[in-house]
Amino acid sequence: MDYVVDKFPFRIHTVQTDNGHEFQSRFNWHVKDLGMEQRYIKVERPQLNGKVERSHLTDKKGFYQLLNYSGDVDLNKKIKQWEDFYNFDRYHGAFTGKTPYEILMHHLKK
Numbered sequence: 001m002d003y004v005v006d007k008f009p010f011r012i013h014t015v016q017t018d019n020g021h022e023f024q025s026r027f028n029w030h031v032k033d034l035g036m037e038q039r040y041i042k043v044e045r046p047q048l049n050g051k052v053e054r055s056h057l058t059d060k061k062g063f064y065q066l067l068n069y070s071g072d073v074d075l076n077k078k079i080k081q082w083e084d085f086y087n088f089d090r091y092h093g094a095f096t097g098k099t100p101y102e103i104l105m106h107h108l109k110k
Helices: 002-007 025-033 046-060 075-089 100-107
Strands: 014-017 036-040
Touching: 002 025, 025 036, 075 100
Parallel strands: 014 036
Antiparallel strands: none
């Protein structure tokens, strides 16, 4: 959660998660300590977390399937490269051909 909070240029009010064990008490208390709320999606309803599910599919097709695991792979470096590409260079249909960074800057200027 700290990694995500550090990346955003604005305050995060609410975090929505599924009901996995990794998002229970310890995570919940940490989110509260950061001044945020946590909201769980309904049990056995992954479609309620559609944006996350779509993001997982994009990461799978655009990142994980393209990795070559032979030799030493610095995953942290590769993930950083993917995040930078995804946020600053990759155009998104949902954003009418703009990057997430362009959309963010547009909203911050309002």
